[in-house]
Amino acid sequence: MIDAIISIFLIFGAGFALIGSIGLVRLPDFYTRLHGPTKATTLGLGGLLIASMIYFTSRGEVSLHELLVTMFLFMTAPVSAHLLAKAALHLRIRSEIELPKWDK
Amino acid sequence: MKLLKRLVPHPIFSFVLLVVWLLLNNTLSAGHILLGSVIALVLPWATAGFWAEQLHLHKPGLALRFLLLVLWDITVANIQVAKLILSPRRKLRPAFIHYPLDMDNDFAITVLAATISLTPGTVSIDVNGDHSVLLLHGLDVDDEAALIAEIKRRYEAPIKEIFGC
Numbered sequence: 635m636i637d638a639i640i641s642i643f644l645i646f647g648a649g650f651a652l653i654g655s656i657g658l659v660r661l662p663d664f665y666t667r668l669h670g671p672t673k674a675t676t677l678g679l680g681g682l683l684i685a686s687m688i689y690f691t692s693r694g695e696v697s698l699h700e701l702l703v704t705m706f707l708f709m710t711a712p713v714s715a716h717l718l719a720k721a722a723l724h725l726r727i728r729s730e731i732e733l734p735k736w737d738k
Numbered sequence: 739m740k741l742l743k744r745l746v747p748h749p750i751f752s753f754v755l756l757v758v759w760l761l762l763n764n765t766l767s768a769g770h771i772l773l774g775s776v777i778a779l780v781l782p783w784a785t786a787g788f789w790a791e792q793l794h795l796h797k798p799g800l801a802l803r804f805l806l807l808v809l810w811d812i813t814v815a816n817i818q819v820a821k822l823i824l825s826p827r828r829k830l831r832p833a834f835i836h837y838p839l840d841m842d843n844d845f846a847i848t849v850l851a852a853t854i855s856l857t858p859g860t861v862s863i864d865v866n867g868d869h870s871v872l873l874l875h876g877l878d879v880d881d882e883a884a885l886i887a888e889i890k891r892r893y894e895a896p897i898k899e900i901f902g903c
Contacts, residue, residue, distance in 0.1 A: 656823055666832050666875075672861060677813060678816075695764075711855070715861050716861075730832060731833060733834070
């Protein structure tokens with residue numbers, strides 16, 4: 635029973651990670667591609683972490699490391715996306731739509 | 739009381755450090771609680787010089803509610819973005835959005851920008867020099883004014899209330 639639940643979370647997580655990667659290929663320009671890694675993958679990783687938590691806890695050792703992974707991911711994912719976007723805008727990387735007027 | 743305040747200048751920060759330490763080691767043994775407490779006391783003190791300003795949680799209860807709301811929104815955001823990615827040949831309507839900020843505090847703006855990046859179809863790119871405009875990129879924007887109003891109501895208003903700025 636527990637194995638089944640863990641499997642469902644694993645497949646769910648892996649599915650979302652896959653969708654994030656597909657997005658990276660399919661979306662038209664750099665700025666839209668940024669949305670893949672910041673979003674679809676957070677839920678993907680979430681699924682895998684819940685599976686890991688259930689697995690280790692069911693073996694008798696309470697495992698809460700995963701909460702830390704979640705916390706650090708939520709802190710770092712927006713920062714890396716922000717840096718990438720800022721650099722891209724600074725270099726005026728091609729976009730499907732007109733780039734905004736932006737001076738600091 | 740005064741001595742306590744000098745010893746523990748950032749109680750919340752210290753508490754979080756202790757919890758993180760115990761989670762890292764996955765234990766509640768006395769030795770690690772002691773070691774974690776030492777780290778939790780020394781680290782805030784050693785880094786105090788780098789802290790630009792002190793920010794107080796005015797409403798911890800609201801902060802918790804806000805966290806749950808954001809977690810829920812992240813789940814919804816993931817499913818929405820997954821749909822957008824998988825729907826065949828649907829024309830996306832990406833847009834750059836100038837989002838007018840109503841607050842001036844660095845930390846509060848950082849929290850807002852991170853929240854925006856993690857939630858439905860938007861990534862924050864940059865903030866301008868005088869903290870009045872946040873530049874966002876939307877993946878599929880239907881109505882720019884509605885999106886700005888939604889972010890203001892759903893995220894910026896609670897953050898302002900939580901930090902009291």
